Amino acid sequence: MGLEKFKNRNVGTQNYKKLDLTHPPKSGWCRFKQVASRTFKPELFVGLWVTLREMINALFRGKMHTTQYPLEKLPISPRYRAIHEMLRLLESGHYRCIGCGLCEKICISNCIAMETRYDENQRKEVSEYTINFGRCIFCGYCAEVCPELAIVHGGRYENASEQRASFSLFEDMLTPIDKLNLQQEYQGFGAISPNADDNIKKTPLAY
Amino acid sequence: MDGTMLPEVTAVGVIIKAILILAVISAIAGFGTYIERKVLAFMQRRVGPNHVGPYGLLQLAADGIKLFTKEDIIPQHANRLIFAVAPAITAATAFIALGAVPVFPGFTIPFVDVYVPSIASDVNVGILFVLGMMAAGLYGPLLAGMAQSNKWGILGSARTAIQFLSYEVVTGLSLLAPIMMVGSLSFVDFNNYQSDGTWLVVYQPVAFILFLIAGYAETNRTPFDLLEHEAEIVSGYVTEYSGMRWGMFFIGEYANMITIGIIASVVFLGGYNDWWIFPGWIMILAKIAFSFFFMLWVRAAWPHVRPDQLMWLCWKVLMPLAVINVVITGIVMMAG
Ligand code: SF4
Ligand code: SF4
Numbered sequence: 001m002g003l004e005k006f007k008n009r010n011v012g013t014q015n016y017k018k019l020d021l022t023h024p025p026k027s028g029w030c031r032f033k034q035v036a037s038r039t040f041k042p043e044l045f046v047g048l049w050v051t052l053r054e055m056i057n058a059l060f061r062g063k064m065h066t067t068q069y070p071l072e073k074l075p076i077s078p079r080y081r082a083i084h085e086m087l088r089l090l091e092s093g094h095y096r097c098i099g100c101g102l103c104e105k106i107c108i109s110n111c112i113a114m115e116t117r118y119d120e121n122q123r124k125e126v127s128e129y130t131i132n133f134g135r136c137i138f139c140g141y142c143a144e145v146c147p148e149l150a151i152v153h154g155g156r157y158e159n160a161s162e163q164r165a166s167f168s169l170f171e172d173m174l175t176p177i178d179k180l181n182l183q184q185e186y187q188g189f190g191a192i193s194p195n196a197d198d199n200i201k202k203t204p205l206a207y
Numbered sequence: 208m209d210g211t212m213l214p215e216v217t218a219v220g221v222i223i224k225a226i227l228i229l230a231v232i233s234a235i236a237g238f239g240t241y242i243e244r245k246v247l248a249f250m251q252r253r254v255g256p257n258h259v260g261p262y263g264l265l266q267l268a269a270d271g272i273k274l275f276t277k278e279d280i281i282p283q284h285a286n287r288l289i290f291a292v293a294p295a296i297t298a299a300t301a302f303i304a305l306g307a308v309p310v311f312p313g314f315t316i317p318f319v320d321v322y323v324p325s326i327a328s329d330v331n332v333g334i335l336f337v338l339g340m341m342a343a344g345l346y347g348p349l350l351a352g353m354a355q356s357n358k359w360g361i362l363g364s365a366r367t368a369i370q371f372l373s374y375e376v377v378t379g380l381s382l383l384a385p386i387m388m389v390g391s392l393s394f395v396d397f398n399n400y401q402s403d404g405t406w407l408v409v410y411q412p413v414a415f416i417l418f419l420i421a422g423y424a425e426t427n428r429t430p431f432d433l434l435e436h437e438a439e440i441v442s443g444y445v446t447e448y449s450g451m452r453w454g455m456f457f458i459g460e461y462a463n464m465i466t467i468g469i470i471a472s473v474v475f476l477g478g479y480n481d482w483w484i485f486p487g488w489i490m491i492l493a494k495i496a497f498s499f500f501f502m503l504w505v506r507a508a509w510p511h512v513r514p515d516q517l518m519w520l521c522w523k524v525l526m527p528l529a530v531i532n533v534v535i536t537g538i539v540m541m542a543g
Contacts, residue, residue, distance in 0.1 A: 044508075047509055048505070048508045048509075050508065051507045051508040052250070054250055054251065054252050055246075055249045055250045058249050058250075058252040059249055064252055064254060065251075068254065
């Protein structure tokens with residue numbers, strides 16, 4: 001087989017099949033009919049009605065689309081990767097982190113810094129644990145690698161702050177001990193958002 | 208003001224009315240921007256401005272503060288004089304045009320017994336005057352676009368010229384047929400002609416539609432907002448404008464929208480005559496408000512046309528229609 005077929009780079013100009021989508025009017029009478037139907041078809045008024053209908057829907061039938069953001073918030077998916085949370089063991093209330101350091105190792109932007117030591121029971125204890133959220137790219141590797149499900153991504157996406165330090169310490173990310181019963185377990189990578197059922201809609205292909 | 212009935216125009220009265228027109232119309236024109244944003248928002252199922260004041264009603268004040276305190280920038284290579292004067296042309300002509308349109312029926316002020324005809328000056332060529340003024344208003348965009356040494360501005364003013372050449376002939380011809388029927392150019396005569404309750408739009412539906420189309424082109428509203436169409440020419444003739452100069456263009460545009468609404472109401476829709484149980488002033492307010500709303504409605508619903516489509520529409524469709532309408536009106540009048 002020769003190489004001519006492959007040397008021809010004008011691939012785009014050859015094998016197009018043109019669909020005849022328009023039906024140009026053939027006779028003068030047909031042309032006149034087309035003009036007449038285009039002129040007198042009330043399509044412009046259909047457009048007017050559609051916008052008016054939407055206005056009525058929005059004002060009187062409670063179908064306003066706007067979420068007034070700081071006042072209302074849409075529920076976010078458990079898969080969303082926002083500011084991290086350090087979880088506690090439900091039984092004892094002790095933090096789950098065993099100080100294995102995997103998250104620190106895997107972090108691709110090197111923003112986790114931790115120090116560990118042995119406590120009096122010869123258990124690993126986390127003495128320092130910070131995440132520099134100025135560098136974190138929220139890739140989720142740390143949560144994925146953690147063997148204890150100790151570090152997960154929470155739902156706190158409003159992370160404007162006066163200082164980076166104010167939300168990057170271990171204590172800030174740790175579930176408060178009195179809120180232990182409210183602690184959410186990470187639902188896994190395939191989890192759907194809580195309002196997923198409401199978001200199912202027919203694909204608008206009516207036109 | 209000596210307490211007698213004064214049907215004539217007095218200097219004091221004219222000055223008071225002029226000030227009233229300036230104050231009321233510029234307030235309404237500013238408020239119109241709020242209405243426009245709100246109505247467009249509702250039609251797109253949004254909320255619109257809702258943070259400043261109850262229901263966002265004070266948005267206007269916030270905008271005013273912003274416009275007044277914004278830096279007034281004149282570009283380096285602009286023609287400073289023309290650049291500065293152009294917005295004033297638009298705003299001034301819009302208000303001058305309002306001087307010759309009647310809004311309310313004449314009334315007598317209680318207690319002092321002064322008769323007030325509700326028109327600043329009943330010029331006997333009122334229609335010509337108003338149309339002329341509104342046409343002269345297009346010098347604003349034309350000069351503004353050319354003075355600012357900006358290519359988008361130049362495009363904007365070229366489009367102004369196109370638009371002007373297209374719609375102006377339709378405006379005149381479409382109004383010619385009602386003028387022939389009424390036999391006068393004064394708005395007050397138009398109003399009185401319809402005082403028997405039959406609106407002129409019944410006799411002249413074609414002229415009404417033609418006038419509306421031309422009026423939308425005249426006020427630079429969608430579907431003919433070619434002058435400053437953001438998607439194509441950034442902001443057209445107002446690209447380089449900021450602050451209060453830009454605000455004057457806007458006030459002029461909204462005042463023109465109101466003027467077109469008043470003309471349509473007075474010439475075609477029965478003016479300020481009483482209708483059923485509604486007094487005339489409520490009727491005309493309702494008509495003007497509806498015509499304003501219709502402009503916003505159209506803007507929400509219809510896409511805008513290209514400049515060449517506008518020329519095609521005006522010269523090849525609307526102008527022949529207008530001429531035919533005039534001819535038929537003439538034949539019917541001679542036969543009748
Ligand atoms: S999300 Fe990614 S970048 Fe952020 S701390 Fe975890 S591993 Fe590092
Ligand atoms: S991977 Fe998990 S258990 Fe290990 S140090 Fe990080 S948070 Fe602690």
